[in-house]
Amino acid sequence: MALKYKSKINKIRTFALILVFAGMILMYIGLFFKQHEWLMVTLMILGTISIILSTVVYFWIGLLSTRTVSIICPSCEKPTKMLGRVDMCMHCDQPLTLDKNLEGKEFNEDYNSKKNNVEETHKM
Numbered sequence: 356m357a358l359k360y361k362s363k364i365n366k367i368r369t370f371a372l373i374l375v376f377a378g379m380i381l382m383y384i385g386l387f388f389k390q391h392e393w394l395m396v397t398l399m400i401l402g403t404i405s406i407i408l409s410t411v412v413y414f415w416i417g418l419l420s421t422r423t424v425s426i427i428c429p430s431c432e433k434p435t436k437m438l439g440r441v442d443m444c445m446h447c448d449q450p451l452t453l454d455k456n457l458e459g460k461e462f463n464e465d466y467n468s469k470k471n472n473v474e475e476t477h478k479m
């Protein structure tokens with residue numbers, strides 16, 4: 356299975372952008388149902404909820420950004436931000452790690468969630 360990893364912040368940004376577009380499309384579709392008021396209102400409400408959610412997600416990105424570590428990517432030499440112990444470069448998708456123990460290992464996003472397992476393995 357060839358999973359393509361993306362920088363986490365980029366992923367969340369893409370998600371927020373999809374929500375904005377989904378909201379606009381829903382509202383736009385709603386305009387075609389002027390004769391069916393309940394349907395138009397439902398679509399408008401769904402669209403509004405979607406756009407409000409995207410605002411919340413953008414706010415969340417802002418909060419996450421304060422917890423990221425800014426580094427210079429060793430591969431493309433551009434400044435990038437990483438979140439958690441392993442993340443990808445935002446520009447070239449180079450795997451990055453803050454943990455010396457994981458350096459040179461195959462990239463695995465599980466290292467973020469299975470912290471304890473990894474630490475125990477290294478103690479042995």
Ligand SMILES: [Zn+2]
Binds near residue numbers: 430432444
């Ligand atoms: Zn890079």
